[in-house]
Amino acid sequence: MESIFIEAEHFEDIGGWVVDQQSIVSMGSSYLMAHGLGIPVRDAKTIITIKSSGMYKVWVRTRNWVASWNNNYFPGKFQVLINQKALATTFGTEDAAWHWQDGGEIQLEGGNIEIALHDLTGFNGRCDAIFITDEPAFVPPNDYSSLRLFRKKFNLSPIKEYGNFDLVVVGGGIAGISTAISAARNGCKVALIHDREILGGNNSSEVRVGLSGLIYQEPYSELGRLVDEFGPIGHWTLWEAKKDPTSERSKRIFEIIEKYPEKKIHNGGPASNYEDALKLQTLKAEKNISLFLQTHVVAVTKDGDRITAVRGVNCRYDEEYIFKGTYFADCSGDANLGFLAGADYRVGRESKEMTDESSAPDEADNLVMGTSCQWYATAQEQETSFPDCPWAVQFNEKTCKHKIKGDWNWETGFFKDQALDVENIRDYALRVIFGNWSFIKNNSKRSERYKHYSLNWIAYIAGKRESRRLLGDVILTETDIINQIYYPDASFTTTWSIDLHYPIYFDNFDEEPFLSRAVQHQISPYAVPYRCLYSRNITNLFMAGRNISVTHIALGTVRVMRTISMMGEVVGLAASICKERNIQPREIYYKYLKHLIEKLSEGNKTHKK
Incomplete structure (x- = not known):
């Protein structure tokens, strides 16, 4: 045969x-x-x-x-x-x-x-x-x-073993990049594993979400240097620069924006706005980091409640790799590593009775903030055509959206499993975009205005906001943030509003929701406990990103990416203490909190752009 x-x-x-x-x-x-x-x-x-x-x-x-x-x-x-x-x-x-x-x-x-x-x-x-x-x-x-x-x-390729690492980081978005660099610059040998060819996650040219949140905040005003080093200049960087226009940093930002004004476009801008090459260049300059792109972690090996190794598969060629480590960091967004390891987690909204949060629903449910596939159309010199799409979501004059760009609020999958059902969630978004565009270009009363426009870009990599949230020794709540509850292990500071998204339902529209509304509760800057950044039942597992130990409501503030970068800095510094002292993440709080505070005060050494 x-x-x-x-x-x-x-x-x-x-x-x-x-x-x-x-x-x-x-x-x-x-x-x-x-x-x-x-x-x-x-x-x-x-x-x-x-x-x-x-x-x-x-x-x-x-x-x-x-x-x-x-x-x-x-x-x-x-x-x-x-x-x-x-x-x-x-x-x-x-x-x-x-x-x-x-x-x-x-x-x-x-x-x-x-x-x-x-x-x-x-x-x-x-x-x-x-x-x-x-x-x-x-x-x-x-x-x-x-x-x-x-x-x-x-596929008979032998499994390759890449030796032992002090820290294995799974996920190469903003959280993972920051975690890897922070740990590497503080003496850890790091493996960074990312399942795409392009780094940056939501801030990559594949998804094109801008970096939000404020950095250089008290009580540890040195945190934020890393994202300022490898992150693209954008809306929030410019906003901060205007607060202190005479600094050298601000002058450099003004020069870049003057030369490239398109960099002010926050979401769904040109691919160059998201500086894929800069992220890759910054990581490759770190001698303590081994970078593994296009590699998806599919299994873990454990010894009791500790992870000892992860197995990854190359997403292009199916080669298999083993990465052994002393400590691990889940920066995957969906908490894939923690899930495989059996870490405690939650999905969806907790009830008011469970969390004592004023914004929580009376009953728990599976609602999550959805996924965005952003898109835009551009004007051409000649008239353009676009096929009818009878297989897409069907629109009419009352339900269509006269847009040439879909931003963050084009959002789907509110009641679906964002980790396991992402193909369906993304595909529904595509049906919405194609169906709406086909109608307004071909059949709407205003079709004349679109005759020179053509679709230029649609994200096919889903831009997610929420999935599994791993549970740590502290689960941050809305009450902590609003009441400014002090924790002795305060670490990175969140500044974004408690920004939660909900589906919009339209009259005479029988399909799933595809647009969201944002409900925002302004906050004062709040320093989040370190104990939200490691697993409560997997003893050597850190986490950074939208999968940290928070409630659904509290996620609304910590989930933006410049805040997420500071989480990564904290985890990297904590991992270096664990290596130095031969301890587990939990022991930092009980035995070496003073040492962590010293490192947070010093921050990370940075290389000037």
Whole structure:
């Protein structure tokens, strides 16, 4: 029997397709997606070798991504070309779930053959894998566990072990970058693991959320230097500079903004606003950091209540890696590491009875702040066209939104599992954007104003606000913040309002909500306890980011990214104390709090931009 299993993300040339790794935890793999905004993307191509000539059966793992809403359309259809000849089957036209679509039989000659994915629409067709076999009756497995084992049969790469690290950081967003740099500059050997090729998380060019929150705050006014070093100049940096216009820092900021005024665009700006290269350059300059991009952590090894190692899988090539460590930091946003390790966590809103918070609901529920896929259209010299999208969310004159940009408030997934259902959440956002744009451009009474506009960018990586929240020895509440409750282990300071998002419901609109409203409660600056930054039941696990130990209400203030960066600085400094003293994170509070306070007062050494 000759069989060849080809992971789509392994293609040597992915053309105009993109690698989407967001659903690994739910469907088991990265996949390729044709994110062309309605224009077919360039073919993805690769070469395989067939040993023997003969008839071969072809299976393609794919899905019709709109079928769960409407099974009469298939906007994500594509072809598989073998030696530039299309198979008879058009793919992406069947079930809503991931499945193996029958590609029929084909005569193949022994030797090298070229396989290509040929997009037909530009509307997010997707391919996970191709299976070619000379056993016509064999159907590859599709359930999660069996398919995982089946994949491993064809991926025989040995697991690579990368040695021992003082601190293993999972997640390369703003929190993870700050944690890694802070620990590295204070003597820790650090592994930073990130599942995308681009660093920055929500502040990357893939998601394009600006950095918010104030830095250099009391009681530890040195915290904030790191994000000021690797973070892009933007709205809040300029706002701070105007408060002290004569400083050298402020003068430098004014010069940059004068030269590049587009940097004042906070959300959904040009890709260059988010300084992907600067983040990468800053990390690569740190001799104590080993950076592992495109690597998704899928398992942990434990000894009792301690993590001893994590296993990661490369999102492009399925190579597996083992990272051993003394301490670990979950900066993944979704608390993926803590979840795998069995850390205590919460999701959704606590009840008023449970937290004694005035803004909490009477009964607990699963409402979370949603996910944004931002977008914008730009004017062209010539008139442009855009196809009708009967498979998308349907709008009319009363329900449509006359916009050329979707900002933070284009938000979906309020009652869904943000960790496990992200593909559905993102796909609904795409249906909203495409449906609204198609209507206002083609059918609305004001369509004339859009005749020169075309969609320029839509985020396909979801910009999340809330998911699992890991529980520490202190769970920060709204009451702590509003009443300015003092904790002796006060650390980073939050300044953003308690900013909570809720879905907006429209009359005569029967689909899920897609817009949000923000309810904001202004606060005075508040220093958050260090004890919110480590797990209460996994003894060597830190956390930084939107997954720290807070209630749903308290998350509303700490979740913005310049505040998150300061969390990372605190965790990095604390990890260095743990290494120096050979202790666990909890012991800092009970035995070495004075040492932590000294380090927080000194802050991190920084390299000038």
